[in-house]
Structures are given as structure tokens and as C-alpha cells.
Amino acid sequence: MRRFANSPLFIALWAALLFLPFRDLRSAGILFALLFAFLSLMFVIKKVKPLSCLPVRLRLPDMAGHRNILLLCVPILFFTFPFFMQNYYLDVLIMFGIYALLAMGLNIIVGTTGLLHLGFVAFYAIGAYTYAILNTRFGLGFWICLPVSAMLSAVAGALLAAPALRLKGDYLAIVTLGFGEIMHITLNNMSRLTNGPNGIIGIEPPSVFGVSLGRPDRYYYLVWAAVLLACFVIRRVTGSRIGLAWLAIRDDEIAASTMGINAMKYKLLACASGSFWAGLAGIFFAAKMRFVSPESFTFMESALVLCMIILGGLGNTYGAIMGAFILVLLPEVLREFQIYRMLVLGVGIVLIMIYRPYGILGGGSESART
Amino acid sequence: MNLLELRGLTKHFGGVRAVEDVSFRVRDGDIISIIGPNGAGKTTLFNCLTGLTRPTKGKIFFEGNDMSGLPANRIAEAGIARTFQNIRLFSRMTVLENVMVAQHSRVRYGLLRAVLRGRVFRDMQRAVRERAMEYLELTGLGQFAADLSEGLPYGSRRRLEIARALASEPKVVLLDEPTAGMNPSETSGIMTLIREIRQLGRTIILIEHDMKLVMGISDRIVVLDHGVKIAEGGPEEVRNDPAVIEAYLGSEAVHC
Numbered sequence: 001m002r003r004f005a006n007s008p009l010f011i012a013l014w015a016a017l018l019f020l021p022f023r024d025l026r027s028a029g030i031l032f033a034l035l036f037a038f039l040s041l042m043f044v045i046k047k048v049k050p051l052s053c054l055p056v057r058l059r060l061p062d063m064a065g066h067r068n069i070l071l072l073c074v075p076i077l078f079f080t081f082p083f084f085m086q087n088y089y090l091d092v093l094i095m096f097g098i099y100a101l102l103a104m105g106l107n108i109i110v111g112t113t114g115l116l117h118l119g120f121v122a123f124y125a126i127g128a129y130t131y132a133i134l135n136t137r138f139g140l141g142f143w144i145c146l147p148v149s150a151m152l153s154a155v156a157g158a159l160l161a162a163p164a165l166r167l168k169g170d171y172l173a174i175v176t177l178g179f180g181e182i183m184h185i186t187l188n189n190m191s192r193l194t195n196g197p198n199g200i201i202g203i204e205p206p207s208v209f210g211v212s213l214g215r216p217d218r219y220y221y222l223v224w225a226a227v228l229l230a231c232f233v234i235r236r237v238t239g240s241r242i243g244l245a246w247l248a249i250r251d252d253e254i255a256a257s258t259m260g261i262n263a264m265k266y267k268l269l270a271c272a273s274g275s276f277w278a279g280l281a282g283i284f285f286a287a288k289m290r291f292v293s294p295e296s297f298t299f300m301e302s303a304l305v306l307c308m309i310i311l312g313g314l315g316n317t318y319g320a321i322m323g324a325f326i327l328v329l330l331p332e333v334l335r336e337f338q339i340y341r342m343l344v345l346g347v348g349i350v351l352i353m354i355y356r357p358y359g360i361l362g363g364g365s366e367s368a369r370t
Numbered sequence: 371m372n373l374l375e376l377r378g379l380t381k382h383f384g385g386v387r388a389v390e391d392v393s394f395r396v397r398d399g400d401i402i403s404i405i406g407p408n409g410a411g412k413t414t415l416f417n418c419l420t421g422l423t424r425p426t427k428g429k430i431f432f433e434g435n436d437m438s439g440l441p442a443n444r445i446a447e448a449g450i451a452r453t454f455q456n457i458r459l460f461s462r463m464t465v466l467e468n469v470m471v472a473q474h475s476r477v478r479y480g481l482l483r484a485v486l487r488g489r490v491f492r493d494m495q496r497a498v499r500e501r502a503m504e505y506l507e508l509t510g511l512g513q514f515a516a517d518l519s520e521g522l523p524y525g526s527r528r529r530l531e532i533a534r535a536l537a538s539e540p541k542v543v544l545l546d547e548p549t550a551g552m553n554p555s556e557t558s559g560i561m562t563l564i565r566e567i568r569q570l571g572r573t574i575i576l577i578e579h580d581m582k583l584v585m586g587i588s589d590r591i592v593v594l595d596h597g598v599k600i601a602e603g604g605p606e607e608v609r610n611d612p613a614v615i616e617a618y619l620g621s622e623a624v625h626c
Contacts, residue, residue: 240483
């Protein structure tokens with residue numbers, strides 16, 4: 001099978017068949033002919049199998065020397081965006097920031113502690129609905145609701161985890177998946193509190209000293225301040241003995257417990273702190289959209305955030321941000337190529353998995369994390 | 371003084387009597403070996419001692435306190451550390467991190483300190499790193515500190531397990547077949563290492579099949595067979611004990 005998969009004929013045929021639904025038979029035929037000729041030529045010249053003449057793993061350039069420059073330049077670049085960008089692009093960047101928060105939160109649970117959590121969207125929903133309800137029913141402001149939403153999410157995260165963490169691996173995944181669905185159904189049916197499928201409208205954007213932060217250029221700074229804070233805090237925690245305990249539990253829970261680590265306590269802590277950032281993302285989402293409905297909190301969101309951290313590299317905080325960047329911005333950039341959008345995205349993900357199997361920034365050692 | 375005492379320790383798995391009424395005492399600074407044929411219950415005994423399985427009956431006293439039934443992390447905190455027969459390293463962490471993890475319960479700080487990183491935190495973190503390095507140097511792994519532990523050669527992985535166990539600063543170290551799969555020169559290296567560990571004032575309980583190592587290093591030997599303690603004593607005593615010979619070689623051998 002491996003030999004067959006490496007033959008130029010097979011690869012060309014496979015690519016042409018993938019291409020077929022988007023164009024006519026003739027274009028697919030041309031693609032097949034060109035690809036077959038090219039690969040066969042490679043095969044003759046290099047006397048190697050086409051797939052293995054490509055590098056097996058792509059190595060990232062060594063950034064260690066330039067790290068400080070990068071850490072300085074990227075924020076400055078981000079700071080200047082609202083001065084020249086249209087609102088549409090700023091909105092995309094705001095969504096990028098919100099997903100970056102979600103991805104960093106989930107990364108603590110899945111990437112660092114190794115607990116496969118498929119119901120993460122529930123805590124995003126709790127954050128968003130907490131603000132929506134407190135704001136529209138009780139008139140509470142954004143700044144009071146900010147800690148309340150995040151803490152409530154964290155508590156909910158720990159409460160779900162307490163019974164669920166008795167399970168491991170696939171079983172834990174199923175239970176958390178179920179919890180995500182329960183939350184979705186609850187939001188749909190608890191009409192008196194959540195207004196059901198119609199959602200809650202008229203949520204106020206935040207304001208400071210009477211100045212509304214609802215405009216995209218102002219809201220942009222608010223969201224990214226939260227992202228920077230999250231990145232800073234999470235990296236410091238994962239670089240401490242708490243982070244080491246999480247990693248140890250991920251690699252071998254039994255060995256970790258014989259090293260004096262209370263595995264249950266640290267898994268709870270991971271779930272609570274991951275959910276905390278999801279709650280924060282939720283309130284930013286609600287205040288930006290000024291509208292929440294159960295539709296925004298489906299399993300697809302959980303899956304999307306999971307894809308982000310896997311793409312970026314499990315366990316790497318910058319990787320989580322990069323994964324969010326790719327999966328939020330790429331679909332927007334490819335919007336003009338409507339029908340090819342999912343194809344390009346799929347091919348991109350396959351390429352990343354071939355050349356960076358541990359994710360774009362993953363697979364590194366200590367220096368990559370702390 | 372007795373550092374560790376087992377009283378009638380029993381562990382049944384359904385109908386299987388893995389460990390049956392085993393009692394012995396360990397004095398501070400001793401090297402005790404536990405030997406016995408495969409399936410004699412040696413590893414189960416270790417699992418009971420470290421809190422990985424709850425004994426069915428019997429008590430474990432450590433420094434006079436009843437430890438039976440405590441969870442593994444509390445027992446580790448109290449000062450019992452172990453290595454595993456089938457190596458259980460944190461494979462995707464670096465060698466140094468593996469050893470740093472073991473210092474978990476020897477430093478105390480919470481989330482807030484970790485985020486603020488004040489003076490106290492930095493001092494603790496530096497101390498943890500330095501101590502971890504010391505244990506790596508002791509076991510001869512200093513040069514691998516920055517490598518991922520899954521990339522280490524087999525012998526070094528076994529040594530890393532020992533370094534990790536030591537780094538939790540235990541009073542008793544339980545070594546579960548530290549020389550399994552090693553060649554004679556590696557085995558004698560481990561023997562030297564065990565002696566050095568004793569020099570550090572640690573008490574050692576050893577499960578081992580290499581009789582040369584066991585006889586050369588042990589103060590006392592406990593022999594298990596089918597979960598039951600069949601003999602206990604110094605190396606000479608045990609070597610000549612008919613019950614031990616029978617367990618290892620069969621009853622025919624005794625009469626020859």
C-alpha cells in the first residue's frame with residue numbers, strides 16, 4: 001500500500017479526483033497529466049519516491065535570537081491597526097481575539113493537562129449568557145459582569161469536572177460532549193431566563209467614564225488587552241510548578257501521583273482556569289454582538305477551538321493564538337473563492353499535519369513553553 | 371529505630387491472594403531487598419506501600435504514623451518515593467523537568483505567587499532547578515538535562531527514574547527492578563549508585579532478580595513466594611534457607 005501511495009500515478013489521480021467537483025473533466029484531465037508528468041520526472045531525476053523527496057518534517061527557523069524583537073514588533077503592529085483599517089477587518093481581528101482567548105483556555109485543559117474536553121463551548125455560553133441576562137434584566141454594567149461571568153464559568157467548569165474527571169480518555173470526551181449539548185438544549189428551552197431560540201437582544205457594549213467602547217476601533221483594544229493579559233498569566237502559570245504538575249499528569253498520571261501531585265486537584269484547577277478564559281471570551285462576544293442566541297454555542301464551536309489548538313501545537317500558548325489566527329482569518333481571506341474555501345482549508349490542514357505533525361509551534365521542549 | 375513497619379499486609383484481587391499477611395520492619399538507613407519468583411507479589415507490595423492500591427487488610431506504619439489507605443500523593447509527601455518496573459517517565463517533558471516535577475511537594479506557592487513572580491517565587495524556582503541539577507549530576511545525566519526524556523537510551527531512562535525518585539526528597543526509596551534489562555557493567559554502575567544513595571542517608575527497599583547485586587548490597591533480605599513471606603534475614607541466612615531454595619528451584623533440589 002505504501003509503495004502504491006508513493007507512485008506518481010496514484011498521487012496525480014488522487015489530486016485530479018479531488019479537483020473534479022470544482023471544474024469540468026477537461027481541467028481535471030490537464031491537472032492529472034501535468035502532475036503525473038512532473039512527478040514522474042522527479043522520480044527519474046532524483047531516483048526517489050515523490051512523497052519522500054519532500055522533507056519529512058519542516059523545521060521552523062530558529063527564532064530564539066529574534067524572540068525579543070518579535071515580542072516587541074508584533075504588539076506594536078497590532079496597536080496601529082485601528083488607525084488605518086476598515087471596520088470589517090477590525091471586526092475580524094476582534095473575533096480573532098475572542099477565539100484566541102477560547103483557544104488559550106482550552107489549551108490549558110487539552111494541551112497542557114491532556115484531558116480531551118469536547119464541551120468547551122458550554123463555558124463560552126455561560127460567560128455570554130451571564131452578561132446578557134444580568135445586563136438586560138438587572139441593568140448591571142459590563143465591568144461588574146466581567147469578573148462575575150468569568151468566575152461563574154470557572155466554577156461551572158470545576159463543577160462539571162468534579163464527577164467527569166473520574167473518567168479518562170474517550171469516556172471523558174463523551175461526557176464533556178454531552179455537557180456541551182445539554183447546555184445548548186438548556187439555552188433553547190429555558191425560555192423564561194434565556195428567551196429560548198430567539199436569543200437575548202439589546203445587550204449594552206461596555207463604556208468607560210461615559211465613553212462607549214462599542215465602536216470596533218475601541219473594542220479592538222479592549223479585546224486585545226484581555227488576550228495579552230491571558231497570554232501573560234497563562235504562560236506564567238504553566239511555567240511554574242502548577243504547569244509542571246499539569247504536564248506530568250498529561251504524560252503519566254500514576255507516576256505524577258507518586259511524585260506528590262494531587263492529580264484530582266490539579267485536573268480540577270486546569271478545568272476551572274480553562275473555563276475562566278472561556279467565560280471571559282463569552283462576555284466579550286456578548287458585548288460585541290449585543291445579541292446572544294443558542295445558535296452561537298453549538299458543538300461546531302467546540303470542534304473549531306479544538307482544531308485551533310491542534311493546528312497551533314498542543315500545549316503551546318502562542319500556538320493556540322496562531323491556530324485561532326489561521327482558522328478565523330483564513331476563511332475570511334478565502335471568502336472570494338467561495339467554493340474552493342473548504343478545499344484550500346482542508347489541504348492546508350493536511351499539509352500542516354504532514355510537515356508539522358505536532359502542530360505549527362508544537363513538539364518543542366521546555367523553551368517553547370516557558 | 372523502625373522507619374517503616376508492615377503489619378499483616380494483605381492484598382487480594384478477587385480470589386487471587388497477591389500479598390498474604392506480610393510483616394517486616396525497616397530500620398533507618400538499611401538496604402532491604404525483596405526477592406521471590408515471578409508473580410510472588412513484590413510489585414503489589416510496592417503498590418500498597420506507595421498508595422497506588424489500597425491494601426485489603428493490614429497496616430503500614432511510617433515513622434510511627436499509620437499510612438495504610440492514604441492516597442499516593444500524601445504518601446509521597448510523607449517521604450516514600452519509588453521507581454517503576456516498567457519505566458514511567460514523563461516522556462514529553464525534558465529530563466530536567468522530570469526531576470523538577472518531583473520537587474512538587476517540597477515547595478509551596480499558589481497561583482498568585484506564580485503569576486506575580488516576586489522574589490520568593492524566583493528564589494524557590496532557582497532552588498528547585500539547582501537541586502534537580504544536583505540529582506541529575508549524581509546519576510550521571512547532567513549532559514542530557516535539556517533533552518526530551520523519551521529520547522534517552524534505556525539505561526539512562528532507568529537512571530532518570532532513580533534521579534526523579536530521589537528529587538522528591540524521600541526518607542525511603544523503593545526501587546522496582548532497577549537493573550532489569552541491563553548488561554553487567556551497567557548493573558554494577560547501578561550498584562555503586564545505590565551505595566551512594568545510602569550515603570545520602572536514604573533508606574532503600576529493592577526489588578531485584580540479580581542475585582549478585584542482592585547478596586552484595588543488602589543488609590537484610592525478605593523472600594516472598596505466592597504472596598507469603600517465606601524467609602527473612604541476612605544474605606547468608608537466606609541463601610541457605612531450604613524454603614528459599616525450594617521456592618526457586620523446586621522441592622527436588624532440597625533433597626539432592
